[in-house]
């Protein structure tokens with residue numbers, strides 16, 4: 001089973017630019033989680049921090065119990081082998097064909113024979129629908145194929161944790177669904193812990209077991225999908241419906257006057273954009289028939305049963321409905337009603353949802369008017385980690 005990744009009090013800045021602060025969450029082992037947030041909120045920075053490519057200045061990052069911000073570089077090297085990472089552009093080596101790109105981590109990190117390597121590479125190319133394209137260079141194929149090749153490469157060392165940065169970027173909706181299905185199937189096959197970074201609403205609604213959201217330098221929430229998909233938190237609601245009405249604006253910051261102006265336009269009949277408010281929860285994507293049973297489903301059901309009484313009423317109802325529909329044969333405790341839920345404002349430090357983000361998210365008085373990138377002082381990774389000997393987690397190509 002994949003390992004747990006847990007962060008506590010994580011804060012990251014570039015120069016004077018604070019990206020996010022005091023982020024705490026736990027990616028439950030073997031489950032699929034998604035981190036959402038508008039552009040520029042630091043989702044990719046978070047992902048890179050989890051494998052030690054960027055170094056937050058405060059906090060802890062526990063991977064399978066080891067704090068990677070404290071461990072030796074030798075330990076970090078070993079821990080990185082647990083990860084498979086799909087970067088946004090696939091991060092393929094431009095001068096190698098797809099076969100060699102996918103074989104690269106096996107040649108670098110194992111002593112396998114070329115015939116064993118061939119068997120693994122062809123299996124992963126088949127899984128990602130790339131059989132027949134082995135001899136192509138990354139520059140000769142579409143963005144979607146590059147992405148799938150990046151995924152194939154991320155999988156060859158049988159990672160226990162898979163990080164996926166915007167699997168949908170540059171892909172049409174159908175291909176996005178295919179890649180989502182592939183991720184769910186991989187989770188069923190190898191039970192890896194998966195974190196997907198995305199701003200795709202469809203993916204967010206249908207793929208992950210758990211969802212988190214970054215906004216204005218805070219982790220607004222993190223918890224079981226039912227909590228965010230039924231949330232009345234304005235920023236979560238706005239994001240999941242993709243409308244202009246709400247705290248998220250074109251630039252990162254949006255003031256009261258602009259919000260009032262936009263609301264007045266909508267009241268006068270202007271379309272706020274986005275989809276209609278989706279009430280309730282759309283069913284979660286299932287593993288393709290024929291793949292092994294996705295173990296995460298049972299574990300997650302057990303986990304949410306235990307924390308159910310701590311969740312908002314609407315989330316309890318949604319969870320109960322999903323338990324009833326996915327697991328009719330099993331006894332499930334009736335949801336506790338909303339009396340046990342004492343935290344409508346998500347402001348109670350005693351809120352018990354494990355990994356339920358930063359409960360103190362209440363940051364209307366953010367203080368950084370212009371979206372100012374003056375602190376952008378490091379175009380490379382902070383570790384100075386070179387391309388030499390990069391594994392699948394570290395590959396960086398053209």
Ligand SMILES: Nc1ncnc2c1ncn2[C@@H]1O[C@H](COP(=O)(O)OP(=O)(O)OP(=O)(O)O)[C@@H](O)[C@H]1O
Nearest residue numbers: 014038039040041042043044045376377378379380
């Ligand atoms: N190595 C770096 N050095 C300095 N600043 C950086 C570095 N990497 C990212 N940033 C800054 O951190 C902020 C967050 O970037 P990041 O790419 O994590 O956002 P994101 O939420 O993933 O956005 P998107 O959804 O558009 O990909 C941006 O302002 C970016 O310019």
